Amino acid sequence: MNFWDGLPRPFTALAPMEDVTDVVFRHTVARAARPDVFFTEFTNVDAFASWRGRASTAGRLTFTSDECPIVAQIWGTKPENFALTASALERMGFSGIDINMGCPAKDVVKIGGGSGLIHTPALAAEIIRTARAAVELPISVKTRLGYSKADEYKEWLPVILGEHPANLTVHLRTRKEMSNVPAHYELIPEIIALRDDISPETKLSINGDITDWAQIKEIHNKYSAVDGYMIGRGVFSNIYCFDGSEHLASRDELIRLFRFQLDEYDKYKRIDPTFLGDYEPNDRVLRRDFNGLKHFVKVYIKDFPTAADLRAKIYACQTTDEIRTVLNNANLS
Ligand SMILES: Cc1cc2nc3c(=O)[nH]c(=O)nc-3n(C[C@H](O)[C@H](O)[C@H](O)COP(=O)(O)O)c2cc1C
Numbered sequence: 001m002n003f004w005d006g007l008p009r010p011f012t013a014l015a016p017m018e019d020v021t022d023v024v025f026r027h028t029v030a031r032a033a034r035p036d037v038f039f040t041e042f043t044n045v046d047a048f049a050s051w052r053g054r055a056s057t058a059g060r061l062t063f064t065s066d067e068c069p070i071v072a073q074i075w076g077t078k079p080e081n082f083a084l085t086a087s088a089l090e091r092m093g094f095s096g097i098d099i100n101m102g103c104p105a106k107d108v109v110k111i112g113g114g115s116g117l118i119h120t121p122a123l124a125a126e127i128i129r130t131a132r133a134a135v136e137l138p139i140s141v142k143t144r145l146g147y148s149k150a151d152e153y154k155e156w157l158p159v160i161l162g163e164h165p166a167n168l169t170v171h172l173r174t175r176k177e178m179s180n181v182p183a184h185y186e187l188i189p190e191i192i193a194l195r196d197d198i199s200p201e202t203k204l205s206i207n208g209d210i211t212d213w214a215q216i217k218e219i220h221n222k223y224s225a226v227d228g229y230m231i232g233r234g235v236f237s238n239i240y241c242f243d244g245s246e247h248l249a250s251r252d253e254l255i256r257l258f259r260f261q262l263d264e265y266d267k268y269k270r271i272d273p274t275f276l277g278d279y280e281p282n283d284r285v286l287r288r289d290f291n292g293l294k295h296f297v298k299v300y301i302k303d304f305p306t307a308a309d310l311r312a313k314i315y316a317c318q319t320t321d322e323i324r325t326v327l328n329n330a331n332l333s
Helices: 023-032 045-049 054-061 079-092 106-110 114-119 121-134 150-161 185-198 213-222 251-268 291-300 307-315 320-328
Strands: 011-014 038-044 070-075 096-101 139-146 167-174 203-207 228-231
Touching: 011 038, 023 251, 038 045, 038 054, 045 054, 045 070, 045 079, 070 079, 079 096, 079 121, 096 114, 096 121, 096 167, 106 114, 114 121, 114 139, 121 139, 121 150, 139 150, 150 167, 150 185, 167 185, 167 228, 185 203, 185 213, 213 228, 251 291, 251 320, 291 307, 307 320
Parallel strands: 011 228, 038 070, 070 096, 096 139, 139 167, 167 203, 203 228
Antiparallel strands: none
16 A cells, blocks of 8 residues: 555655654654654664664664554665565554665765765665565655756766655755755756656655745645655754644743653653564663753743743753753743
8 A cells, every 4th residue: 555645635744853853853743734744764774674683773663553654764885684674664553665776975975875875776675666666655765966067967866766666755965965055945846847748647845945834835825736845954043843724832832742752752761672572582671862852852941031041951951850840940031
């Protein structure tokens, strides 16, 4: 079943973000305003394929059935490990599998993964084909325009489209541009034309600098052949960004949402790897990183006179209960 075919048009997606979009934060975003599709953080297929490495992937692959459709994003370089990981993810109940061909991180690119695959198009195509042969789930790809120059998209995107992925998400920048220049919206019409020409059945999602529904409407008015829009960092400045009514959250609503995220953290802080299937059992108790929670404080505690003071007190906390006490005693004038 290809869930991409049943989505509204245009659809919205929360971007995969390492150390951000775990089950805790996805649940919190859903509580604020739900996107049409969720993605996990990316999981390395080589780690997943190794008996020793598999347990380390459990935190990023934890999800609940009410998050569906949810896509597991994977990365790596060995086609056989994509096949093995994809079929395990299918058994776990994910709705789809996305292959990362856009990550710019040095340690990922150095071994030829993420945007490094732009330099090895034959391998990129083989990875898509091998993953597809292993599962019935829809296979999608997230990538960038190119490695060094924006016009590399003319050669690179046809390689991906030639494999007919269920969805292609294009982050409208090159690897070299990282996130340092404005996204190249001006190329959308040419990318649509490539999709229509090579693989009209592939959904096309656009990513880069999109902040909220108001902006999605504006882009979609111009480029109505785009199927979906993916928001990443925009969720930090407005966690209600997927709300079609353009809801402006009050200070108290944001703090309530923060308390919800703390509760979700407590619920999922002990990571249970048994759902992964085969893994090396050991006595180690895996825990979700507590300090990672503090990256989110600015999402909620902002835009009032004592916000900076309150944030500083929260940064000093060592437990969720300490944070709750700080919030209970806060001067919210
Ligand atoms: C903290 C962080 C982590 C990210 N991790 C991933 C990832 O695991 N997989 C991926 O495909 N992209 C990842 N990205 C890139 C985003 O998915 C997205 O493509 C990028 O932020 C541009 O979109 P935006 O301008 O809406 O943020 C990450 C971005 C950020 C800021």
